[in-house]
Amino acid sequence: MKRIIALVFVLALCGCEQSGEKRITIGVTLLNLSNEFIVMIHQAMEAKAKELGVKLIINDAQRSAERQVQQVESFIAQRVDAIILNPCEVEASAPAVDKALAAGIPIVNVNSETRTAPTAFVGSRDEESGRIAMDYLAKRLNSQGNVVMMHGFMGQAAQIKRDQGAREILAKNPGLKLLADQTGEWDRAKAMSLMENWIQSLGPKIKAVFAQNDEMAMGALLALEQAKMKDKVIVAGVDAIADALQAVKAGRLDATVFQDARGQGSGAVDVAVKIVKKQPYEKQVFIPFQLVTKENLGQYLK
Amino acid sequence: MNSLKVWLSRFGLVIALVVIGATMAVVHPAFLTWPNLLNVVRQISINGILAVGVTYVLLTGGVDLSLGSLVALTGVVAASFAHPGEYPVFVPVLLGVLAGTACGAVNGLVVTKGRVAPFIVTLGMMTVARGLALVISGGRPVSNLSEEFKWIGNGPVPILILVAVAIVSWVFLANLKLGRHIYAVGGNENAARASGINVERVKLFAYTVCGSLAGLAGVVLASRITTGQPNAGAGYELDAIAAVVIGGTSLSGGVGGVGGTILGALLMGVINNGLDLLNVSPYYQAIVKGIIIVGAVWLDRRKEKS
Numbered sequence: 001m002k003r004i005i006a007l008v009f010v011l012a013l014c015g016c017e018q019s020g021e022k023r024i025t026i027g028v029t030l031l032n033l034s035n036e037f038i039v040m041i042h043q044a045m046e047a048k049a050k051e052l053g054v055k056l057i058i059n060d061a062q063r064s065a066e067r068q069v070q071q072v073e074s075f076i077a078q079r080v081d082a083i084i085l086n087p088c089e090v091e092a093s094a095p096a097v098d099k100a101l102a103a104g105i106p107i108v109n110v111n112s113e114t115r116t117a118p119t120a121f122v123g124s125r126d127e128e129s130g131r132i133a134m135d136y137l138a139k140r141l142n143s144q145g146n147v148v149m150m151h152g153f154m155g156q157a158a159q160i161k162r163d164q165g166a167r168e169i170l171a172k173n174p175g176l177k178l179l180a181d182q183t184g185e186w187d188r189a190k191a192m193s194l195m196e197n198w199i200q201s202l203g204p205k206i207k208a209v210f211a212q213n214d215e216m217a218m219g220a221l222l223a224l225e226q227a228k229m230k231d232k233v234i235v236a237g238v239d240a241i242a243d244a245l246q247a248v249k250a251g252r253l254d255a256t257v258f259q260d261a262r263g264q265g266s267g268a269v270d271v272a273v274k275i276v277k278k279q280p281y282e283k284q285v286f287i288p289f290q291l292v293t294k295e296n297l298g299q300y301l302k
Numbered sequence: 303m304n305s306l307k308v309w310l311s312r313f314g315l316v317i318a319l320v321v322i323g324a325t326m327a328v329v330h331p332a333f334l335t336w337p338n339l340l341n342v343v344r345q346i347s348i349n350g351i352l353a354v355g356v357t358y359v360l361l362t363g364g365v366d367l368s369l370g371s372l373v374a375l376t377g378v379v380a381a382s383f384a385h386p387g388e389y390p391v392f393v394p395v396l397l398g399v400l401a402g403t404a405c406g407a408v409n410g411l412v413v414t415k416g417r418v419a420p421f422i423v424t425l426g427m428m429t430v431a432r433g434l435a436l437v438i439s440g441g442r443p444v445s446n447l448s449e450e451f452k453w454i455g456n457g458p459v460p461i462l463i464l465v466a467v468a469i470v471s472w473v474f475l476a477n478l479k480l481g482r483h484i485y486a487v488g489g490n491e492n493a494a495r496a497s498g499i500n501v502e503r504v505k506l507f508a509y510t511v512c513g514s515l516a517g518l519a520g521v522v523l524a525s526r527i528t529t530g531q532p533n534a535g536a537g538y539e540l541d542a543i544a545a546v547v548i549g550g551t552s553l554s555g556g557v558g559g560v561g562g563t564i565l566g567a568l569l570m571g572v573i574n575n576g577l578d579l580l581n582v583s584p585y586y587q588a589i590v591k592g593i594i595i596v597g598a599v600w601l602d603r604r605k606e607k608s
Contacts, residue, residue: 034533036441039442154584154585182584187534189348193345200575203332226457
């Protein structure tokens with residue numbers, strides 16, 4: 001019996017080898033499928049895969065780098081043609097890249113980076129989003145006034161880079177003063193409490209808020225609205241999530257920065273397929289961020 | 303244990319709260335103002351409601367790890383029925399609370415009838431409820447909520463809800479027969495059974511109340527942040543359990559009460575608020591928070607022994 005199974009297996013393998021037009025299979029491990037932004041990346045990947053006729057195996061790492069490494073190991077064991085990694089962490093997800101490269105399977109990072117360089121990278125420069133948002137606040141304030149900043153989870157790549165970008169603009173505008181900065185852990189409820197506390201301690205001194213993501217910007221907005229201070233404070237976030245776009249439309253939120261989830265998701269599948277087909281590809285594809293305000297909102301609302 | 307004794311034994315905690323409050327009042331003029339104090343109580347309202355709920359379960363000697371996920375699930379359920387012009391506002395509120403009640407009852411049934419350890423049962427519920435929240439919402443926040451629904455989480459309303467929940471639970475646990483049975487079951491399950499208490503029924507009741515209150519907290523949160531978030535509430539169970547244990551309720555059951563729980567939640571709220579007012583660096587906030595909490599409990603328990 002064992003022999004028959006072995007024989008069938010070998011024949012099956014041969015079959016694959018011979019039919020050169022085999023369907024390309026790509027293993028995908030995503031940071032967290034309960035995050036709206038990652039869900040959008042995922043949808044764009046599925047659409048692109050359908051268009052190109054390739055098969056995706058989607059795994060959700062649920063924010064665990066360890067689980068992510070295991071998922072890549074099982075992709076290697078399944079001998080997928082390529083892997084797309086949406087890293088949980090810069091350092092802890094790096095072994096996933098090492099293992100794929102060692103096994104000779106091309107790996108494409110999407111959205112964020114790992115310490116080890118993958119075969120290709122598709123994403124955005126997070127510093128740019130911090131720069132764009134803070135630059136917007138600087139212009140609205142004529143480079144003069146007090147700003148507060150809400151960080152994401154301290155130590156995460158997006159937090160570090162958005163902070164870095166924002167501080168570059170602050171350094172260029174000595175009239176802008178960073179009155180306080182604190183973490184809202186990317187969370188709307190936490191950001192709302194933080195803003196309420198700032199309203200108590202700093203009150204009318206605050207002229208603008210930069211939140212490193214839209215969830216926190218929405219939390220800050222709600223706190224300001226309840227304190228009847230929104231007309232005196234400018235609020236900007238990053239990500240252009242649906243709620244934030246609606247708030248910009250309603251004239252509640254001043255600005256957000258659009259990160260192109262669709263561009264990243266379909267771009268990653270596109271590059272992975274090119275690598276497998278041995279076509280020329282770019283090693284680094286940067287999808288630009290764009291400032292969204294009431295003036296140019298139309299093109300971002302679907 | 304009567305409530306006066308509980309309050310006296312929580313004296314260390316009261317001292318810690320007063321000391322921290324007085325220090326803050328001196329260091330930052332904004333601390334001791336009406337708006338800020340209301341602010342602190344509003345901010346602890348969600349953790350407070352959850353903590354009161356899990357007090358019931360901890361008193362029986364159990365534990366509930368599903369609270370954070372229940373907050374997300376019930377918030378999503380409520381938000382799905384809270385769009386403007388669809389249903390009267392009591393419908394989403396009721397459905398949110400009922401969803402929590404149902405999950406709590408399932409926890410209780412599996413713990414009592416299935417004889418599975420509470421840790422495992424509620425850990426399972428934690429992932430199931432999170433999954434359900436994602437399925438119902440399609441992984442996206444449920445927004446566009448009616449003004450009536452948003453009213454619940456704003457202004458003094460969450461504070462009033464917390465006060466009502468705390469008073470009812472306090473009276474119930476300290477004075478009613480079923481309340482005293484909860485202490486008896488947690489104190490010594492076999493003795494409770496021998497004295498004719500229906501232990502299974504008491505436990506089922508505790509988990510169900512805990513689920514209902516998690517549902518209520520979910521509704522308040524969804525209203526406060528004007529959206530049902532499938533990924534909301536992560537880690538809330540630990541904050542709630544921490545408030546209860548800081549407040550002197552034993553993790554092994556039988557000892558403690560709602561008064562201490564509210565003090566515990568207040569202490570955590572005052573620390574958060576104070577650190578934000580002082581603009582302590584986010585790196586140091588976590589460290590300071592941990593040290594103050596352990597220090598306060600240490601002071602509290604030392605008093606208890608002497």
